[in-house]
Structure formats: C-alpha cells, structure tokens
Amino acid sequence: MNKTLLNTISLCAAAVLSTAGLSAQTQDVRLGFCNGDKLGASIRAQGTETDDNELGAAIYISKDILKKYVGDTIYQVSYANTDKVGSSMTVFIKNDLYSKQGIVQTVRDHHAGWNNITLKKPYVITGEEGIYVGYVAYPNHIEADNSEILTMEFNSGGTPDVDWYGMNGQWWKTKVDLINYDFCIRAYAKGNNKPPRDLGLDRIDNYNMVRQNTPTTMSVQITNYGLDTVDGFTIEARKDGQTFATKQVSGVALAHNEMKKVDIDGFTFPLEGNNDFTVNITGINGGADADTSDNVRSSYAYIVPENAEAQERKILLEEFTTTKNGESLLADSVYNIAVSDRDDVIWVKYHMEKTVPGVSSYSWFFDSxxxxxxxxxIDREEFSDMENRGPAYFVKYNELLTYLLDQCSGIPTFATVDVSATLNDAHTVANIKAKVESQVREMPHQKSLRMTLLAVEDSVELTPGLDKENGIVRKFINGAWGDQVDVSNHADSITANLDIDPSWNVNNMRIVAFLSNYDSSQPLNCSVFNSAQCQLGITDGIYQTTVQKLRPTVFCDGKAFSTANGFKVVAVYNQAGQEVDNQGLQRGLYLVKVTDGVRTTTVKYVVR
Incomplete structure (x- = not known):
C-alpha cells in the first residue's frame, strides 16, 4: 500500500541564490522545477513514529530537457529544508532511484534553508538519459516526527511526474492533484550550450467541465530555457489536429532560468462532449523556438452543451460488508449517522460471506x-485525499463519509434515471423497466455507458439476535456490468425480468437502477452518473422509502456558479468562510448559498 502524504504548515524565509547583475551569457543553466526561493510547506511520510528513518526527496529531469545542454556539466546541487536534522545528509544524481550507481556525496555542514553543494565529481550531461537529483536525510525518530524536512516550494503549481519522496530505501511519486507543489531541489550546470530562445510548456491547468462556446480561463506553467527574456508568446489549442483557439500572450517578462504560471482568458470550446486536446507554443517574441520538443502538452475538458441543465443527483453508496467482521457491524451504525438525514443517497450492501453471483468481479475496484x-x-468516484487508490475506500468516520458525499453531490450530472417494476399475481416474477433521459449526447470520459439493475431487500435478519439490515443486494438482475445504453439521442431504456426467490420477502424489496461508465482498462473511470429506486412489493411498514425532496443542484461552468430547479445563487464563500465573487473561480472547496424564495440552503462544491 502506498504511503500517504500529510501537508504540514511551515513557512520560513530562505537564503536566496542570486543571479542579479549577471549577463545572460554568464548565467549558469538552472535545472529544476521549484518556482522561487521562498520555502513553503513540508510533507511528512506516515509511519515514521518511534523509529529512526532515512527520508529523501528527488526531482526527475527528463532527457528531453537535458538534451538542450549536451556537453555541459552539472557542478552543483542545491536543496532546501525548513529544519536541520541529523549529523549529515547525502546528495545524489542517479538515473535510477534504486541504483547504487551514480554520484553520491555526503554533506556534513548542512543547515536549515538552502544548501548549495559543489559536487566533487561533476555530472556530464549526455542527453541520452533522464536523471534523478535529490537528497537523503537521516533524522532520529524524534526529528522525523517533529521536524520539517521534505520541503516544497512556496508558490503552487506542481509539475506532473517529476517529484518523488522516499523513506528507508523505498520511493513514491507525488501526485499534483494531491500536492500541487514541487520540491526545493535544483541542479546547476556550466557550459556553452544555451539556446537563445527556448520556452518550455511544463503544465496546463483548465477546468475539466466547461460550458460550450463560453469563454473560460486556462493556466499554463512555462519555463524559459533560453538566454533571451521572454516578453510574449503565441499559443494554440488543437483537437484532432485542428486549431480551435489561438492566443497572443504579452507582458510575460520571463528571464533566463525562470518559470512562471500564466493565466490566459477567453478560451472557448466549440465541440460538446469529451475533448482530448493539445496546447502548443508556436512562437516566442515574434520568432521561432529553438527546441519545439517541449512545446506541446495534452489536456482534457468535458464540454456541456449551451442549453443543458444540471439534474438532481441520487448518489449510489455501495458498501462491501460482512457479519463476520465486528468492524463492519460498527461501521453500519457510523455510516447511518452520515446517511440517515440525507435524501440524495441510495445505500446498498454486498455481503461478502453471502456472495452475490458476479460481485467477485468488483475486486477490480480495490487497490491491487x-x-x-x-x-x-461513492458513485465509484476517485477521491484524491484518500489513502487507497479507489474507488473502493475504507471510511472510518461518519464526518469523513459526509465530506465525501458532499463532494460527490457537487459533481454535476446531466442525466436522470427512472425505474419501475410490477409483480405478477403470484408474486414470483417482477417485470422491470429502467430508462434514462439525458441533456447531453455522451457522458464524461464515456467508454461504454451501462444501466445496471439490482434486486435489494430491506429489513433482513442475517444473524439471529442482531439488528435487521437494509439494502442487502440479492441479485444483479442484468449482470454485474449491466446492459449497454445509448444517449446519443438523449434517451434510452432497458427491460428485464426477475424471478423472485421464495426465501426473499418481496414486500421488503426494491429495485435499484444506476447509470454508469464501464472502462475495462481503468477502475477509476467507472463513475456512476445517476441512480434511482422503486419499491417492488407492498411494504409491511418495517421499511418505508423516503419521500424525495427537491434539492438544489449547483453547477460550475468554469468561471461562475449557477443552479437549477427554481433556485438561484445568492452568495459564494471560500473554505475559510469568506464571501468571494462568483466569477473567475479557482480550484478548491466552496460553500454556495442558494434560495428558491422559500427555502435557503448552502451547498458544498469542489471546483476541480
């Protein structure tokens, strides 16, 4: 199981490596991703308590970057720690984090802040391989638990696939959607191979859901690898090789060796649905780029049609449980606290000791x-701040479950599901019909759109003497992955028959239908888009379905919040409770206050 990372709050001043006053021709090549010299937060690996540990951090510099400087030599490694720990540290340059080969040098005069280590054996850049540049600290268990060692930059904007952290010889790559910062690590090279004009596109940030033909903001992180200061550049967005947006960016003032995040307004997407596209830098300062190999990055956006409206969402909560595990019994009571007051959750349970035929294929949803x-x-969604890969997670507290449900409820859906069922006179067969109506012609990241039907029984005494349980899945009516449906014409339906097992209490049964993606290659791309349920038999009073209330649905089009179902947005607050403008929203958690003139409520929404 991967170690998880915890942000710790630790801000302090840093020593500055200054190149002020030097001409561009005499400046060294600075290799790294840390934006600025000020130190930010540190991260700490879980599981460091009571033991002495080796803790390390590294950045990966690809051969695509290094080939610009073939023949130059890396003569210095610079790194920063908020606190000094241990009597020594080591710095290294390797082409494999687990290799014993490479340059490794002991540092005994290290200190808090930036450390600039001149290498006894310089590294000659060949451009034929990527390298890892980093350090290893040797804190005792007290230092490991209390000191800020693995320090990251102050300015956000982590670069994908470059930051690694290690503990006791094992290494893990950080994820920018979880930790959006780069490690304070740099390498410095000397030589004559500096291109005069060379801009690299490191990263693209755009909203992953945008309204069609509505201007939105895209952010790019760029690095100036050339000698000339970059005052402006041209950028194009392309889909399937066709350019759909071109922007001229000016006033950049990006010096040699510097990186910068630039916000570009006014991007519009003309094609609805799933858009995999590229962003290309096509010119610098009115001229050509010396190295175009790092000028292109890919991204994705789901484009919502101009007239589509977000629909009420019913969250499918699927629990894997067992009566043989005392924690499962306790978990039900904990989860009930989070679910009992909600009318937007359909809760079903797969009891693993009474395996439902087909549920074994769901092991694919678990990490490893x-x-x-x-x-x-929870709607088979991925939550980046959880320990496991997902979409199956261990949820320990009802507060955490509430938080995850709130996150999920803030994801707009543009399809509704309805299910109905009738019994024959003998109550031995149920005839079922499920239908979907959609505001869109395809769902986000759609591979194969499926409708799955579950037979669920409530008020079941699984173990004599224990409380009866609700939501027990008795059967996948149309298989674990359901039937394929097509919403290209905005609607579809399926029908099925269910033979009633004589051991089931038909009066306590309901049919659950859910619309989901099925991607046979990716467990994290099987999101549930909406769900519905209906009572099968005549209830005996032990279980009553909740009368569903009209709930406000909040939607973000990439710049502002809006709502539907007769509600309107009256205020927007950030996570700290401060009211903010409902325009130009950045990523993060917001509280959106809405009203229909009678009721006023606050909806949590995570802008991604």
Missing part, C-alpha cells in the same frame, strides 16, 4: 485487487 471490509464506493 486486495478486497477488504468494510469498504465503500
């Missing part, structure tokens, strides 16, 4: 296929 109970899937 290692099933465990209790586990939860």
């Amino acid at each position: 296929d290692g099933t465990f109970t209790p586990a939860m899937m």
